[in-house]
Amino acid sequence: MSAQLEIRGLSVVYRDAGEERELLQDISLDLQRGEILGLVGESGSGKSLLCRTVIGLMPSRSLTMTAGTVTLDGVAIHDTDMAGLRGRRIGMIFQNPTSHLDPVMTIGKQIAEGLRHHKRLSAVAAKAEAIGLLRQVGFPDPGRAYGSYAHEFSGGMRQRAMIAVALACDPEILIADEPTTALDVTIQAQILRLLIELRDRRGLSIILITHDLGVVAQSCDRIAVMRAGRIVEEGEKRALLADPRHPYTRQLIDSHPTMTHAGDEPAPHPHDRKPIFEIDDLRVHFPAGGGFLTPKREFQALKGVSLRVWPGETVGIVGESGSGKSTLARAILGLTRITSGQVSFEGHVLTRDPKATLKHLHHGAAMVFQDPFNALNPRLTIGETLAEVLRTQGETPAAEIETRIGELLDMVGLERSYATRRPRSMSGGQCQRAGIARALAVNPRVIIADECVAALDVTIQAQIVALFRDLIARTGLTLIFIAHDLAIVRTLCERVVVMHHGAIVEEGPSARIFARPEQAYTAALIAAVPDIDPDRPLNGGQTTLQQESAT
Amino acid sequence: MHRYRFILFRPLQFIPVLFGISIITFVLVRLIPGDPARILLGTRATPTAIAKIRAQYGLDDPMWMQYLYFLKNLAAGEMGKSTLYKIDVLRLIATRIEPTLALVVMGVVLALLIAVPFAALSARRQGGLADHGVRLVSTAGIGFPSFWLGAMLILLFSIRLDWLPVSGYGETPVDKLQHLILPGLTIALSLSAVLTRSLRAGMIAGLSSDVATAARARGMPENTVFWRHVVPNALVPTVNLLAVNIGWLIGGTVVVESVFAVPGLGQLMVRGIFSRDYMVVQGVALTFAVATVLINFAADIITVALDPRIKL
Numbered sequence: 001m002s003a004q005l006e007i008r009g010l011s012v013v014y015r016d017a018g019e020e021r022e023l024l025q026d027i028s029l030d031l032q033r034g035e036i037l038g039l040v041g042e043s044g045s046g047k048s049l050l051c052r053t054v055i056g057l058m059p060s061r062s063l064t065m066t067a068g069t070v071t072l073d074g075v076a077i078h079d080t081d082m083a084g085l086r087g088r089r090i091g092m093i094f095q096n097p098t099s100h101l102d103p104v105m106t107i108g109k110q111i112a113e114g115l116r117h118h119k120r121l122s123a124v125a126a127k128a129e130a131i132g133l134l135r136q137v138g139f140p141d142p143g144r145a146y147g148s149y150a151h152e153f154s155g156g157m158r159q160r161a162m163i164a165v166a167l168a169c170d171p172e173i174l175i176a177d178e179p180t181t182a183l184d185v186t187i188q189a190q191i192l193r194l195l196i197e198l199r200d201r202r203g204l205s206i207i208l209i210t211h212d213l214g215v216v217a218q219s220c221d222r223i224a225v226m227r228a229g230r231i232v233e234e235g236e237k238r239a240l241l242a243d244p245r246h247p248y249t250r251q252l253i254d255s256h257p258t259m260t261h262a263g264d265e266p267a268p269h270p271h272d273r274k275p276i277f278e279i280d281d282l283r284v285h286f287p288a289g290g291g292f293l294t295p296k297r298e299f300q301a302l303k304g305v306s307l308r309v310w311p312g313e314t315v316g317i318v319g320e321s322g323s324g325k326s327t328l329a330r331a332i333l334g335l336t337r338i339t340s341g342q343v344s345f346e347g348h349v350l351t352r353d354p355k356a357t358l359k360h361l362h363h364g365a366a367m368v369f370q371d372p373f374n375a376l377n378p379r380l381t382i383g384e385t386l387a388e389v390l391r392t393q394g395e396t397p398a399a400e401i402e403t404r405i406g407e408l409l410d411m412v413g414l415e416r417s418y419a420t421r422r423p424r425s426m427s428g429g430q431c432q433r434a435g436i437a438r439a440l441a442v443n444p445r446v447i448i449a450d451e452c453v454a455a456l457d458v459t460i461q462a463q464i465v466a467l468f469r470d471l472i473a474r475t476g477l478t479l480i481f482i483a484h485d486l487a488i489v490r491t492l493c494e495r496v497v498v499m500h501h502g503a504i505v506e507e508g509p510s511a512r513i514f515a516r517p518e519q520a521y522t523a524a525l526i527a528a529v530p531d532i533d534p535d536r537p538l539n540g541g542q543t544t545l546q547q548e549s550a551t
Numbered sequence: 552m553h554r555y556r557f558i559l560f561r562p563l564q565f566i567p568v569l570f571g572i573s574i575i576t577f578v579l580v581r582l583i584p585g586d587p588a589r590i591l592l593g594t595r596a597t598p599t600a601i602a603k604i605r606a607q608y609g610l611d612d613p614m615w616m617q618y619l620y621f622l623k624n625l626a627a628g629e630m631g632k633s634t635l636y637k638i639d640v641l642r643l644i645a646t647r648i649e650p651t652l653a654l655v656v657m658g659v660v661l662a663l664l665i666a667v668p669f670a671a672l673s674a675r676r677q678g679g680l681a682d683h684g685v686r687l688v689s690t691a692g693i694g695f696p697s698f699w700l701g702a703m704l705i706l707l708f709s710i711r712l713d714w715l716p717v718s719g720y721g722e723t724p725v726d727k728l729q730h731l732i733l734p735g736l737t738i739a740l741s742l743s744a745v746l747t748r749s750l751r752a753g754m755i756a757g758l759s760s761d762v763a764t765a766a767r768a769r770g771m772p773e774n775t776v777f778w779r780h781v782v783p784n785a786l787v788p789t790v791n792l793l794a795v796n797i798g799w800l801i802g803g804t805v806v807v808e809s810v811f812a813v814p815g816l817g818q819l820m821v822r823g824i825f826s827r828d829y830m831v832v833q834g835v836a837l838t839f840a841v842a843t844v845l846i847n848f849a850a851d852i853i854t855v856a857l858d859p860r861i862k863l
Contacts, residue, residue: 086769092765103858103859117770117775118770166768168769
């Protein structure tokens with residue numbers, strides 16, 4: 001049987017100002033009719049570029065396809081009318097539906113646009129067809145969704161809309177570029193299920209680009225692993241996951257914070273001393289809308305949260321976006337105005353004596369942020385950034401700052417030469433290490449890490465988690481680790497706090513929470529994490545969907 | 552439709568704004584050096600005659616009392632009597648507002664007609680010859696003063712080519728339109744330079760945006776991608792830029808009306824200043840200020856209509 005889509009010997013070269021780099025090298029790949037092919041690799045491996053090349057939408061003019069052919073049903077597609085092919089025979093969905101949907105055009109019109117262009121439907125027929133599509137991808141009220149704009153929907157619904165746009169003209173192939181990366185796990189599970197369902201119903205062939213082996217294991221039939229512009233390994237899903245041949249594939253599998261290893265959780269922390277953080281009935285409300293002569297409304301980001309954190313403990317705070325976990329972190333560091341309740345740090349009450357407590361916090365607590373690039377000042381070298389913190393803190397004599405910077409870089413596993421580098425010339429993982437070094441510079445007793453590995457590749461994630469584990473063992477640091485990724489929290493944290501809609505729904509030792517969650521929400525969250533073992537199917541998401549439609 | 556509810560509430564905010572404007576214009580006008588009574592009566596006026604005029608127009612009262620009279624008259628629909636024209640300023644403004652209004656509308660419409668195609672040409676061939684040309688002209692356009700530009704246009708189109716009238720304002724609508732083309736173009740040329748630059752930047756960003764990529768990925772032809780997705784998104788910031796420039800544009804009509812002898816508010820203002828006609832200067836300044844407030848209000852409504860994400 002010949003493949004539906006055949007890529008043979010494809011190479012793409014980047015040329016700019018005399019510089020020449022081969023970004024894709026001699027790639028050959030087949031997509032069979034009706035299969036879901038997982039294209040896995042870390043950032044910069046060329047997986048997105050490969051798919052963009054296939055549909056002739058190179059992201060830059062400096063890129064050229066220098067060799068190779070792509071054939072669709074035996075016809076070389078770069079010779080044919082590319083624009084007639086896009087949308088009509090090959091549809092594409094993207095990682096960020098928010099930026100890819102036109103903000104000033106209704107969702108319905110974006111679907112109808114393709115139908116009218118490719119299928120020459122009348123306005124009325126296109127609208128009817130578009131509403132049917134919106135129903136198929138799971139909009140409860142497709143008629144209303146047709147006239148709505150992207151910003152009126154949640155991230156998951158926007159991705160559904162994007163899928164409807166891509167499927168409008170009934171393409172045979174769907175290219176999905178990291179379609180679930182920006183979504184919460186429960187929503188991710190729903191979208192993956194939708195893709196599988198659409199494949200079954202329409203006989204669609206799907207190329208699913210992802211960095212997450214768990215996603216691939218749960219949804220694909222075949223896997224191709226990419227690294228540095230090459231396909232290093234390709235094969236049937238189960239065979240490849242069970243017996244990876246290439247060392248890089250093995251490394252990817254080993255780095256994956258899989259859910260299957262029960263009993264690996266750290267033992268609960270002894271609560272024998274006075275808590276370092278005591279949070280009682282903390283409420284944070286933000287003004288939402290309202291203004292001159294219009295009624296003021298507020299959004300309750302935290303609705304009465306009480307929590308204790310003991311010295312040396314590692315606490316994971318998990319929850320979906322909008323659950324209030326970042327607000328909690330900001331509030332206990334005094335970065336957000338507290339509406340009511342009490343926060344105390346080592347006996348200093350933030351809400352009673354803010355000035356003294358803040359001073360104490362600045363010397364005892366530090367934060368590591370999600371986006372390692374933007375959290376560092378681009379104009380300063382890493383050494384200057386660290387020196388600034390050391391000088392401000394004022395505990396290191398000027399003469400010793402240099403030595404101290406060296407020590408800090410050693411601690412986070414960066415070479416000392418990085419002191420003279422700027423964030424721009426460093427990778428995401430290196431920047432995050434620098435961010436951690438900056439946090440360590442104040443000699444903190446607590447580090448609050450807010451989604452600090454979410455933007456990193458799995459292998460780098462594993463390294464950063466190992467770094468934290470090492471720092472805790474060596475320095476007795478207290479770590480509050482905020483993440484949406486339950487698998488990482490499970491392996492790193494002694495205690496887990498689950499948040500939902502601004503409140504804590506459940507907390508307890510990691511082993512207990514993951515083995516026997518008491519709340520339905522926690523169970524749904526855990527079940528939605530795509531396991532790297534294909535035989536542990538996705539069963540999450542369903543409950544939240546029911547909850548959502550019930551509310 | 553709750554996004555449009557601000558149309559009902561916003562005018563309430565105008566009250567303090569207009570109050571402030573009235574105080575500022577009132578005080579500023581009185582800072583103009585010179586005695587209006589003396590100017591009205593000429594150099595050979597007797598001190599008694601001057602005193603009589605001063606008393607008649609309330610010029611001897613303290614400034615705060617003059618302001619209260621001004622407010623009281625305003626409430627009654629009067630802006631005070633012009634010392635020069637001997638009629639109420641409000642009636643005077645009513646007869647002069649049409650040419651100015653027509654001029655501003657003409658200027659904005661022409662500016663958009665110039666800016667949109669040029670920005671489109673420039674953005675779609677970024678780095679090409681057309682792009683360099685448009686950028687050069689628009690940069691130069693910002694630099695040319697309107698009095699010079701106006702004079703050059705008269706020289707070319709009225710005197711050399713004899714296509715359009717030199718100056719003044721007509722009687723019939725067609726006649727009026729012909730008279731407004733050159734002054735409108737003078738305003739439009741400076742304004743379109745600013746708009747072109749903003750639109751071009753927005754269009755260039757839009758062409759490489761995710762929205763455009765997604766539209767191309769569903770097979771939309773490049774023209775559709777551009778006019779249906781890129782342009783509407785680029786227009787939103789341009790409307791705001793236009794609103795910000797409206798004050799400057801109104802100031803521009805003062806100069807342009809003088810150059811082309813258009814009998815509008817700008818010309819009235821200039822005459823008022825030269826003859827120390829407080830009431831006229833004050834009335835026109837107030838009208839301009841109110842117009843600026845209303846135009847910004849209109850721009851807000853347009854922005855909300857163009858961008859469904861914006862709530863005011």
